[in-house]
Amino acid sequence: MNIFRKLIDDIDPKALERAVNTLRMARDTGGVIYIAGNGGSAATATHLANDLGKATKVSGLNPIRALSMSDNVSWLTALGNDEGYDRVFAGQMENFAKPGDVLIAISTSGNSANLVRAVELARETGVRSIGVLGFEGGRLKDMVDECIWLPSPVGAYGPVESAHSVVVDLINACLMADRPLGMAAE
Numbered sequence: 232m233n234i235f236r237k238l239i240d241d242i243d244p245k246a247l248e249r250a251v252n253t254l255r256m257a258r259d260t261g262g263v264i265y266i267a268g269n270g271g272s273a274a275t276a277t278h279l280a281n282d283l284g285k286a287t288k289v290s291g292l293n294p295i296r297a298l299s300m301s302d303n304v305s306w307l308t309a310l311g312n313d314e315g316y317d318r319v320f321a322g323q324m325e326n327f328a329k330p331g332d333v334l335i336a337i338s339t340s341g342n343s344a345n346l347v348r349a350v351e352l353a354r355e356t357g358v359r360s361i362g363v364l365g366f367e368g369g370r371l372k373d374m375v376d377e378c379i380w381l382p383s384p385v386g387a388y389g390p391v392e393s394a395h396s397v398v399v400d401l402i403n404a405c406l407m408a409d410r411p412l413g414m415a416a417e
Contacts, residue, residue: 238365238381238394247398250361250377251405254283254295257333257359258406264297265328265358267320267349268337271392273301275337275363275399282403290409300324300349320349330357337399338362339383339391341369350374363398365391 257264264283266276276299283297300320301307310322324334334353336346341364350371353360362368362375365383372378379398383391 234383234387235390235393238383238390239397241381242394242398242401243379246377246379247401247405250379251402253333253359253361253377254402254406255409257331258287258293258295260331261293262296262331262333263327264295264333264335265300265320265324265349266297266335266337267300267346269301269343269345271388272337272339272395273299275392275395276301276335278396279335279337279399279403282399283406286403287406287409289407291411292409295406317344317348319345321345321352324349324352324356324358328353328356328358332358334358334360336360336362336364336371336375337395338369338371339365339388339395340385341366341371346371347374363395365395 266280268276280297280299283295287295300323307319310319314322336350338346347370350360360375361377362371364372364380366385368380372380381394
């Protein structure tokens with residue numbers, strides 16, 4: 232229990248605010264939010280895409296256009312089979328990504344080759360990137376534009392993935408609370 236409490240205590244509110252502001256900018260300009268992760272982080276990506284697309288509609292602002300790149304199994308496996316697993320996210324983004332969009336990479340280690348490739352493609356195409364990371368932050372820590380990093384012992388997958396779920400719920404809660412000018416929150 233102590234490791235989870237420490238992870239929650241280590242959520243940097245300023246990093247969270249910067250990430251939320253990046254998503255606000257994409258929402259307000261019609262950008263798309265691409266979300267990627269592997270294993271448990273893929274489930275968190277799906278959860279976040281669902282909440283951004285549906286739950287934030289209560290704000291009365293533009294809907295957020297979000298998708299989890301783990302959810303199209305046939306495309307994911309075709310890219311993995313034909314081009315290699317390190318291309319499963321970058322290969323999808325090549326078809327759609329444009330400046331004004333945002334990539335959220337969720338990773339406990341920050342070293343997954345497919346996420347590194349996706350962030351590299353994001354940089355090449357003018358897409359902003361947010362890392363939701365654990366352990367030592369890995370390669371992604373210094374690659375992403377905004378980083379929500381939860382330092383943790385290497386191998387503490389369960390607690391980190393659970394803390395990442397809290398982070399994405401906080402992101403969603405912030406965006407749900409937004410209101411158009413002159414409209415008060417209920």
